[in-house]
Amino acid sequence: xxxxxxxxxxxxxxxxxxxKERLGENKIQESEVREESEIEGMKDAQEVSDEKPNASVExxxxxxxxxxxNEIRALKEENARLRAEFINYRNALIRESEENSKRHKERxxxxxxxxxxNLGRALENTEDSSEGLVSGIRLIHKSIERLMFDEGxxxxxxxxxxxxxxxxxxVEGTVSSEEVPDMAVFxxxxxxxxxxxxxxxxxxxxxxxxxxxxxx
Numbered sequence: 001x002x003x004x005x006x007x008x009x010x011x012x013x014x015x016x017x018x019x020k021e022r023l024g025e026n027k028i029q030e031s032e033v034r035e036e037s038e039i040e041g042m043k044d045a046q047e048v049s050d051e052k053p054n055a056s057v058e059x060x061x062x063x064x065x066x067x068x069x070n071e072i073r074a075l076k077e078e079n080a081r082l083r084a085e086f087i088n089y090r091n092a093l094i095r096e097s098e099e100n101s102k103r104h105k106e107r108x109x110x111x112x113x114x115x116x117x118n119l120g121r122a123l124e125n126t127e128d129s130s131e132g133l134v135s136g137i138r139l140i141h142k143s144i145e146r147l148m149f150d151e152g153x154x155x156x157x158x159x160x161x162x163x164x165x166x167x168x169x170x171v172e173g174t175v176s177s178e179e180v181p182d183m184a185v186f187x188x189x190x191x192x193x194x195x196x197x198x199x200x201x202x203x204x205x206x207x208x209x210x211x212x213x214x215x216x
Contacts, residue, residue, distance in 0.1 A: 106200060109153060110201070112147070112148055113153075119137055119140060119141040123137055153193055154193070154194050155193060155194075157203065158185045158205050160186065164183050164184060167202075168192060169185070169203050169205045170203065174207050175209070185205045189204040191203050192204070
């Protein structure tokens with residue numbers, strides 16, 4: 001009877017031990033699972049932490065790239081503006097130089113015209129002059145004429161009966177005439193001169209008028 005009780009107690013003790021052992025193993029497993037979970041959580045947190053700096057670096061690189069693009073664009077625009085200003089300035093200098101050269105040329109031609117006309121008048125009055133002198137004057141006269149006409153000079157020779165042109169004619173006098181239309185060229189006193197299309201000296205003319213003319 002006592003043996004049976006002892007065996008029963010032993011069995012209960014064994015069961016209790018087995019239960020405790022089972023509970024202990026479960027706790028160990030739970031602890032391991034919890035530890036693994038914590039480790040995974042730490043890894044995830046680390047990955048998130050690692051991703052944030054990378055994203056920040058990428059955003060920073062994008063910002064720097066945009067800044068550089070804007071700076072390059074601004075430099076290109078500034079370069080284009082400076083080039084345009086330089087071209088305009090250069091063209092202005094060229095135009096100014098051309099205008100100065102043209103005015104200088106006109107002044108020189110005008111002086112030569114005076115000499116040319118004086119020599120022409122001298123040739124009209126050479127009856128008492130020696131042939132050598134006349135030949136010399138004629139040679140100089142021709143040389144100046146050739147020089148000026150090579151530079152673009154041309155004569156303004158008004159046609160009788162054609163309308164008076166205030167831009168290329170200068171009124172030397174008026175005359176009443178039934179043969180020539182009113183305000184038309186009646187006679188030419190002196191031919192004028194143009195240099196490359198610009199009037200340097202207008203032709204001096206006599207204009208036909210009637211009673212209603214402004215030149216009456």
